[in-house]
Amino acid sequence: MSAPERRSRFGGASLPARGGAAQGDAVTIAECPATLIQVTARKGRQDALAAATLKELALALPAPGASALAGDCSALWLQPGGWLIQAPANDGNALVRRLAAALDGIAAVVDQSHGRCVLRLSGQQARAVLAKLCRLDLHPRSFAVGASATTLVGHVACTMRLVDETPAFDLIVGASYATWLLEELVEAADAFGWQLTRAGAAQPA
């Protein structure tokens, strides 16, 4: 029996589909349902974990500050020995079970698909919006496509990744903070205009 579709975490934010300045260069904020799996290597098993993820998902686990991409899966560095695997939303449970079996004794596998929320911020002014909420240098010279970081965005912890040169950023935030972050993004984007969408599934570029 397949589970019913998950509900959006933004029902509580009574926001219209668009807003802010009408003449501006509007940004798009999309909620992107995704399967998110946190993997943390057992003591001394980092190499085994890297080999196993390469075998299972064809993903080469990235170094700090980077992300890796293979097909419709991606991996982000989270902490020493720890990564976040991002995969399409459909049938996440099966992927969790598969990884848990493949990584038994190698890594802790924890499903965070409901615990984190992916917001994709895209448009010409996406960097200008983030400059109001986050203190990292997101200039293309220092934060290129594929770069990732965990930092405060709008006062809450986010793992972010530059998906493409639109630019489009994925902001991965604790689900209980998702509405807060959305409201912060909308306020910061007010001068440019904004629109909200719900993407089918996060498509890593």
Add this chain to the structure above:
Amino acid sequence: MSGRRLPAGGHIDRERHLSFSFDGRRFFGHPGDTLASALIANGVRLVGRSFKYHRPRGIMTAGPDEPSALVELREGARTEPNSKMTEVALYEGLVARSQNRWPSLGLDLMAVNSLAGKLIGAGFYYKTFMWPKAFWEKVYEPLIRRAAGLGRAVDRRDPDHYEALHAHCDVLVVGSGAAGLAAARAAGASGARVILCERDDLLGGGLLLDPAHDAWRRQTIAALEAMPEVEILPRTNVFGYYDHNLLGAIEHAGDHLAEPAPHQVRQRYRTFRATEVVLATGASERLIAFPGNDKPGVMMAGAALAYIHRFGVAPGERAVIFTNNDSAYATAHALADAQFDRIVLADSRAASACADDVKARGIDVRFGVEVAHYGGDRVTLRARNGASDRIPADLLCVSGGWNPNVHLASQSGARLRWHEQIASFVPGEPVQAERSAGAARGVFGPGNAARDGAEAGAAAAIAAGFKPGAAFALPDADRPETPLEPLWEVRAQGKAFVDLQNDVTTEDIRLAHREGFSHIEHAKRYTTHNMATDQGKLGGLVGAAVLAEARGEPLEKVGLPTFRPYTSPVTIGALAGRAIGEHFQPVRRTSLHDWHLRHGAAMQPSGAWLRPFYYPKPGEDIWDAIFREARAVRGSVGICDVSTLGKIDLQGPDAATFLDRLYANAFSTLAIGKARYGLMLREDGIAFDDGTTARLGPEHFLLTCTTANAGPVLEHMEFYAQTVWPDLDVQFSSVTDQWAQMAVAGPRSRLTLQKVVAGLDLSNEAFPFMAVGEATIAGIPVRVFRISFSGELAYEVAAPSGDGETVWEAIIAAGEEFGIAPYGLEAMGLMRIEKGHAAGPELNGQTTAADLGMGRMVKKAGDVVGRVLGARPALANPSRPRLVGIRPTDPAKRLRGGAHLVSEPGAGKSLGWVSSVTQSIELSQWIGLAMLEDGAARQGQLLHAVSPLHGESVEVIVTSPHHIDPENARVRA
């Protein structure tokens, strides 16, 4: 009326007219004017009254160094006190009022203070209003505040928005004069990311006062605008230089407008993290102290130049220029251009190389003279030989030399160095990655400054890792100057000011020295010299020079007081940005948030979370709702959103060992599929947090902790895993947001869940108290825990949070026939006090396991966090306050949290305190939990709960903390 608009010149738009009002009178100006230039153009001369003596004051400067021309700007909620007219860009409909005058600017009754001036010198208030002490708050302070206040703050909500913006760059250039423009261009040409900040709305600094260099200014700006990695920020004042090359600024994005445009902010708080910084902050002209140097009509020579060339305004008709240096000769030329009737240039030096050019224009140049007095539109000139001359003048231009603006360099940590030729301080060796350029380090003149700036910009780019770019044209080199001769004070009869905004005179400085406040920092605080909003830009060094003379020491040794942020006043609203009101701090919402809202929950902040406190029905008051919800649980079944509990997934071969050390009680003995209550201690032996931990597999646990401590517990675990027991192989992560958790509690909770739970036998035999299992509800995989906080038969169901509402609604549908009620935090609190569970008020950072009645839980053997320090005598003392229950002996009486327990009313010694109170639905009276000395031994005793705050004293009986079901039978039913 002596000021007037000139027929040509200035960076103003003469085609357009703007109307504005000052003190209720309507005037006209042009775009490009400041309020100050527009008022001068309209012949207004008297613009304010001074702080202490209420002396009439005019416009002294053309920038942020203005001490006198302060106004209350705008109206209603947008009212801004103490705005400097010289920095207020004119806009259509501007409204401004003068300050510190009563009843009107022309007739100010407080000016009597000026006559009593001899009596209210420095330190007057300290000396006079000392006693009787009781008078201070009620009499003296209100009196002084009424007499002294400048503008008034507004207590209405600011209708405008502010925001923060964080930027990074390779080279930050502060200031856009000749040095700043050249530095930005040189750095930009290298390909470096450059940000150029200019506090003014036009770029150019001193170049704006020099028509001969306007072409170079425009050409350089155009070149900068064509560089994609150069960002130019006008109206942006850099206010502070902090560690690690972090600088702060305010961008006055909308201050030049009546109201910000829709969706735009009024001001923007900016931070810059720069690899290299070039400080091209220019210099400020300094005052000379002489009697009457504060009168309307006195203006800095550079400001007069600015009014003529920048704004096309003549600030008078007959002028005397008083100088000790060559810079004022440019002012003389400008006054001649502006067709002044008479110009006298009084130079205190013996000669100047600039004199011939000026004399050729018919200007009366006199050497070796000083201004001994100004007043009544007459200047008293005194020659070295004692001869004096009185000259009519409606404008007295003063130049005592130029002080480099070293505020930011000094804040960055660089020590200041005395520069003999300019008689001022310049930045010394850099401490951070910064360099000063141009006038900011004593290199004056557009040609010299531009060369200095270009070198600094190129050097900064190279230091940031770039190769120098192509060279570009610079202004011609400047002519050599005749050296300045320092002149700080002209001694004569009358008040000579060193700080106009705070009304500090040369005599005040000497008084401070006589009374022992001879250090520059002491003299500053004693006299308030340098402490006004202009921060001593005008007369700071003059005051220091007067002090140096009094001390008989060189000025270099006396020095200046410390420079601190902010370089000019900053609106608190700009620093707060968007973080006000509901955006003050992050808000967490559970996945059931919308359901709670749809069902009328009264939501309240609980830490960062918003949680339902109760669900009132029509006609119910708070207690009605709480009692109804609690009765549903005690009598049948209720459901509560407990998703906010901290949840931590713990895995690894050493997970059980880790828990054995982390908690005071053992977990390695816990069977798979069971949960256990755990108590965590801090290293110092005080109780830290509690919760249930379930064993999901041999190497897999799920910890829960209190909502408030979810973050701190994770940090606590990280600390021990990384630093104390790095040998243990454990992995853990927060899964708080992954799971929606709901408590289903009450005698009919089993019947309710049995209707919807699939794949799990919930019978008491198969699934006893503290059992844990997996199941599905409405097709959703869930975890079920048989744990209870209410004291009733109860379960907690955890569902993936995205499916939380589906599961919640399925359980409510199943419980409908039993009258299931959602219950909030208040009913939960009521029931936990009835049951005697310790919570936040008892786990208050002062209590031990034994204090909470959990001493027997602590393992007898093995190392545990908190064991060693928990054995200290004071913590092991058996008569420490212990957790007890209390009830009023008169059931009609209420209890108060925070009340003290005493043996009898009026007894001075507190035996303990009341930590939690509620109205019990089972006992039909107020009950409470308390921490009481020798608590266990006092059960059955009568004490008094006193609350002096409320004037209450209630007789109470000491009981077990477990007001209901002390045998714990219900949870096992």
